Amino acid sequence: MTVFILVAGAFTGPHVWRDTAARLTAEGAEVHTVALTGLGGPLADGGGAVDLETHIADVLAVIDAAAEPGRGIVLVGHDYGIHPVLGAADRRARSIARIVYLDSGMPQDGVPAVAAVPDQLLREEVAERATGSGDGIPGGELHPPARDEWPRWGSTAGLSEAALDGLTALAAPQPLGTLLQPLRLTGAVAEVPATGVLCTANGPGVEMLQIMVDVGTPALAALAEARVTFFELPTGHWPMLSCPDALAGVLTEAASGGGHRLTPADAGRTPAHLRPFLLDVPERPRERTGNTDLHLPDGPGPHPAVVFVHGGPVPAEARPTPRDWPTLTGYARQVAGQGAVGVTLDHRLHAVTDYEQAAADVADAVERVRADPRVDADRVALWFFSGGGPITAEWLADPPVWLRCVAANYPILAPLPGWGLTGSRFHPVRALSRAGDLPVVLVRAGRESAEIAATVEEFVTEAARCGANLEIIDVPEGRHGFETLDPTEGAREAVHRAVGAVLARLKG
Template identity: 65%
Template sequence: MTVFVLVPGWFTGAWVWQETAARLAGAGAEARPVALTGMDGADRSEGGDGIGGGDGIDLEAHIADVLAVIDAVDAVDAGAGREIVLVGHDYGIHPALGAAARRAGRVARVVHLDAAPARDGVPALAALPDPALREELAGAAAPGTLPPPGRAEWPRWGSTAGVPDAALDRLTARAAPQPLGTLLQPLRLPPAVTAPPATGVLCTGNGAGIGMLQLQVDFGDPALGALAKARVPFFELPTGHWPMLSCPAELAGVLLRAAAGEGHRLAPFDAARPPAHLRPFPLDVPERAGERSGHVDLYPPDADGPRPAVLFVPGGPLPAGARPGPRDWPVFQGYARYAAGQGVVGAVVEHRLHGVADYPVAADDVAAAVAAVRADPRVDPDRVALWFFSGGGPLTADWLGAPPPWLRCLAASYPILAPLPNWGLSGDRFRPAEAVAGAGGLPVVLTRVGRELPEIAATVEAFRAAARASGAALEVVDVPGGHHGFETLDPARARPAVRHAMRAVLGHLTG
């Protein structure tokens, strides 16, 4: 028999697992939710509205709570050969990993349930989705507590997609203040201890799914590359951050499969097989070298006089130092050369979007690249188009909200058009669906793929709805059956779609 030791996340207690535990038991497994010190039996009227209490409650106290449950399993008939699977939800992965390290060989598997990576020497504070709150709490001192969210504040901590109203009311009523010591004390994992096998469960309504992880592996992300080499299995649940409340039956099924070692394995990077972004551009375009200056490569046409320009903005986030960089990818060189072959200046910017916190830096890089392109004497500064790709989509918001008169067209191909919930990007910036109301008559050309990653497709449809509501001049180029990054993955479908989109953009530049 498998014993699932279920470790709750921030603000919650053992009660949050009630429905999932019942379904695991119904399937013949045993489920033991962990009551974390200071987190169970709390009431919002008892210290939930201010910083206070939490004395002596730190990460080690919660690790001890998990150890007590593991030891209680072993105390019954010496464990009777029962296999223990630890499940940690968001913050809960920290005490789960700490306990697994102290009971080496006793824990068969650790399941990371919609949990950010936990690393030795790093406190759980680093996993908080809100960067402003991380910065605020970094200077705090334990003891003390972090008040639980109000009903409308839960999305700051993870998407509530799929959670019924009654369950959200229960979550709000039973949420407990989080002791600051549990967030500020670093996790310590003995280096000599062999970690048990791991499984990841991704809630796609809250952030990235398996497809996006595979893209990051192909881009050279070292942490995900290590998981791919280790053959760590993953599952997806099409729900928000609280699957024990939104889909407990489906979660129980995934946990049972995880205990059996099932799941999707990421494909390791294979230098002998070029990843999609390094495959050839689908159209035959004239060979021409780009002129590199700072963060911008320029591809001028064989034409006299100032010409219109298209600045291509790659996506991300991409690992810092990944090589080749986007300016050297065939797809962006191909687009820029294609533009030059049509008599306009093609340009590619390489920005510094290495993590979701880097969007402001990347936005500055794009603005600087625009200024550099418009200042080139071969460019007509009053006829410029911007073309964004994939994770560069949130950067469109700066240009949609108040388009300058020289911006004749904005294009976006398979873009992410809203920050994903677990990115923790607060504020009104980088939200194209909100910014498009200010686009006025700016032509927007959106290339949409039929087999988009679900978490990205949801942002595209929200943007289209907002564009329709505001009367924006939106033209959609559909690629039925096309994948994210379709130019090199689906060359037959790509050729007509790329031509269509380029004609639309150039028509607004030269018409």
């Protein structure tokens, strides 16, 4: 018999699992929902501070009561709940058949749960609210979110009004010690089979994870191990409330070892971002200075220039670096063959917290390019890709007179729910109304991930509202990174159209 032990996330308790647990039970499984101390369970004897170790003990008690020969225990941790799940599984690794990470982070030894809180302002609030007790365990509580504050903790996509009302009404304060006490792991849990359930309205899906593994993100290498599988649910951060039956089905499949497996980066295949560009573009003379490459057209100039800004985050260790990736060099050669300087560069977007320094890198590179005598400093276009999209806000909000066009391929155009950058200035949707007549060329992938597609749709809606000068070029069958993933005739035509649109604005 499969035994599911379900551990809820911050501010919530066993009540959130009601419908999912009922479905699992109806299918013949045994289900236990853990009442964490202070979050549906009684406070500790003596009223002592509640910390992560308290919650680990809560989970251990349920494991020990359920563990019997022949029973496969599947531990499910949602959101914060993955921290006590991992702490308990590390101490009972031989009793656990599988761990399910339900739209959660990947906690590491020595790191407190507060590090996984998506909103930076919330992380700072937790630190400010912490008060040390006499024994060194932080005391106090973090008040649960008001009804309109839940998106700061995760996407509420898919939740009905009634579900959101219930989530708010039954929420409990989160003991600060549970967020601030570091998780301690011996390493035993690393051998337990694991499944990630990705809620794609709140974060990346399987395809995007594969791209991140291929790029070489060190923290994600373990996700491509044979013991790890994945499922996707097209919903927000609380699937047990938005799609409880679908979640129960996924958990049942996960328990039997089902799911998608990622391919290791060193599996002997060419990763998607290093496959050939979809156009056969002749090489051009190239000059490299610092973090910037110039792909040069014929003649002395001065020529207009197109600066191509890669996405990310890209780990600092990634080789080759983005300015040598086929997509960037392919576009740079394409525009150079048509009379414009094609510029590729490396910037330091290594994490979603790095947009400040990445934007500064881009601005510095643009000024160096404009100072080159072979470049017409009054005719420059900026072309952004993927996770470089938020940097467009810097140029949309106050476009200089020499900026003739901003282009963006499959861009992220508003901070994603899990980034914690809601109040950031790197929010192109909010900046667009100040762009005036600046031409914007948007290359939209028809098979984009749900979370990114939502930001693009928001941008298009805002463009219509404020009368922005927006041209959309659709690639209906294209995926994120279609230039190397989907070399179809339709995709090739879209690239030709996009390059033509940008160059027309530069040369007009």
